[in-house]
Amino acid sequence: MASSMAFADCSTSAPTRTFLFSRLRPCRGLPSIPPHLLRGLPVAGFRLPSLRITNSPSSFPKAAISTEASAMVIDGKSIAKEIRHEITTEISRMKDEIGVIPGLAVILVGDRKDSTTYVRNKKKACESVGIKSYEVCLPEDSTEEEVLKFISGFNDDPEVHGILVQLPLPSHMNEQNILNAVSIEKDVDGFHPLNIGRLAMRGREPLFVPCTPKGCIELLHRCNIDIKGKQAVVIGRSNIVGMPAALLLLREDATVSIVHSRTKNPEEITSQADIIIAAVGQPNMVRGSWIKPGAVIIDVGINPVEDATSPRGYRLVGDVCYEEACKIASAVTPVPGGVGPMTIAMLLSNTLSSAKRMHNFQ
Ligand code: NAP
Numbered sequence: 001m002a003s004s005m006a007f008a009d010c011s012t013s014a015p016t017r018t019f020l021f022s023r024l025r026p027c028r029g030l031p032s033i034p035p036h037l038l039r040g041l042p043v044a045g046f047r048l049p050s051l052r053i054t055n056s057p058s059s060f061p062k063a064a065i066s067t068e069a070s071a072m073v074i075d076g077k078s079i080a081k082e083i084r085h086e087i088t089t090e091i092s093r094m095k096d097e098i099g100v101i102p103g104l105a106v107i108l109v110g111d112r113k114d115s116t117t118y119v120r121n122k123k124k125a126c127e128s129v130g131i132k133s134y135e136v137c138l139p140e141d142s143t144e145e146e147v148l149k150f151i152s153g154f155n156d157d158p159e160v161h162g163i164l165v166q167l168p169l170p171s172h173m174n175e176q177n178i179l180n181a182v183s184i185e186k187d188v189d190g191f192h193p194l195n196i197g198r199l200a201m202r203g204r205e206p207l208f209v210p211c212t213p214k215g216c217i218e219l220l221h222r223c224n225i226d227i228k229g230k231q232a233v234v235i236g237r238s239n240i241v242g243m244p245a246a247l248l249l250l251r252e253d254a255t256v257s258i259v260h261s262r263t264k265n266p267e268e269i270t271s272q273a274d275i276i277i278a279a280v281g282q283p284n285m286v287r288g289s290w291i292k293p294g295a296v297i298i299d300v301g302i303n304p305v306e307d308a309t310s311p312r313g314y315r316l317v318g319d320v321c322y323e324e325a326c327k328i329a330s331a332v333t334p335v336p337g338g339v340g341p342m343t344i345a346m347l348l349s350n351t352l353s354s355a356k357r358m359h360n361f362q
Contacts, residue, residue: 009305010284010321069326074298074333076215079222080341084129087348091130094352094361102355103132104162104188104347105154109147109173110140115166122164125344131351134160144173148181155183161358162188162351167240185358188350190214191240199247207357208350213245215342216277216298217252223331225275225296227252233270235259235286235319236279241300245277266290278319288324297325297332300339 094100104126108119119135126133136150147165154160163186169175184194190210198204220227232254236242242258249256254275259266270276270290278286279300291297301319318335325332333339
């Protein structure tokens with residue numbers, strides 16, 4: 001991990017745009033987030049008092065930044081726990097009423113440490129809500145045909161309602177062939193082109209939506225944050241996070257911009273956003289100066305950065321400079337403890353939905 005670790009500390013360099021305000025004050029009409037879903041900070045919605053912008057040589061206005069953290073912290077861990085509780089209740093009802101237990105099959109190829117940990121966590125999460133998990137661990141040098149054979153077996157197995165192939169696959173395998181082989185009815189990761197295609201089309205419904213972006217939207221919903229008509233910026237356009245997140249925001253009637261590695265003016269575009277979803281994989285890339293006062297920030301990034309004070313020698317940070325965001329945004333997800341726990345909760349939710357759909361259980 002150390003070799004790919006970044007040195008990134010957003011407290012060290014000055015933001016290019018700062019704002020003059022002393023305190024955020026509560027306000028009606030802005031989202032009020034249920035208190036139990038927030039951590040440590042004020043509970044009601046907040047709006048900034050009007051800003052005094054001073055002249056600046058840069059294209060961005062300059063002013064003095066508040067030193068106090070005022071954003072509400074969106075507690076993804078608590079929200080995910082609440083969702084898992086709901087799922088547990090539903091699974092037990094389903095078992096009692098029709099005798100069906102949802103099943104999730106996970107296929108892992110190779111022994112990457114991070115993938116092994118993810119798979120172990122998914123298995124534990126399944127057990128905790130009552131989903132039966134099936135696991136296949138294949139050696140790194142397995143053939144594509146071997147993987148396809150297991151997928152085909154799970155496609156035909158009526159006790160399996162969801163199939164997940166842990167990515168990344170070894171480089172000798174064709175990811176597209178393998179993901180396409182998963183039955184669209186069991187594609188709980190939502191990566192099948194038919195599911196993504198339906199997500200992109202008006203009037204079509206995907207059977208499953210990819211878990212991480214679905215978790216981002218669920219956080220906004222559960223925190224009563226309006227999406228309709230808002231300016232949203234998604235930073236990153238990967239197939240698994242950025243692109244589906246943008247499609248989901250569009251379905252929610254946001255006006256969506258996507259920032260990627262070739263975007264010329266990412267800071268300027270991002271600073272227009274009422275809602276930012278950052279999924280870049282660059283530690284602390286989004287600085288305070290990129291954030292419109294009062295914006296809501298969902299930080300998907302999980303980046304290890306060196307930290308000599310941590311027993312592990314590193315700590316995890318997001319794509320957004322959290323300390324600066326807390327002073328400018330109205331709500332922000334922490335890393336860890338924001339989007340991460342939601343991803344697994346959404347996988348469990350997709351597996352339950354799949355079992356319900358297959359057995360026509362309402
Ligand atoms: P990815 O496949 O590497 O995609 C990164 C995206 O960011 C690409 O679209 C890339 O643009 C864009 N990008 C890279 N550098 C940029 C820059 N300097 N300015 C603007 N855009 C830039 O990553 P991913 O799989 O989407 O994951 C993104 C982050 O989310 C990672 O930190 C990952 O660990 C984390 N993640 C978290 C969860 C969770 O459950 N919380 C789940 C999945 C991923 P191009 O397309 O132009 O290359």
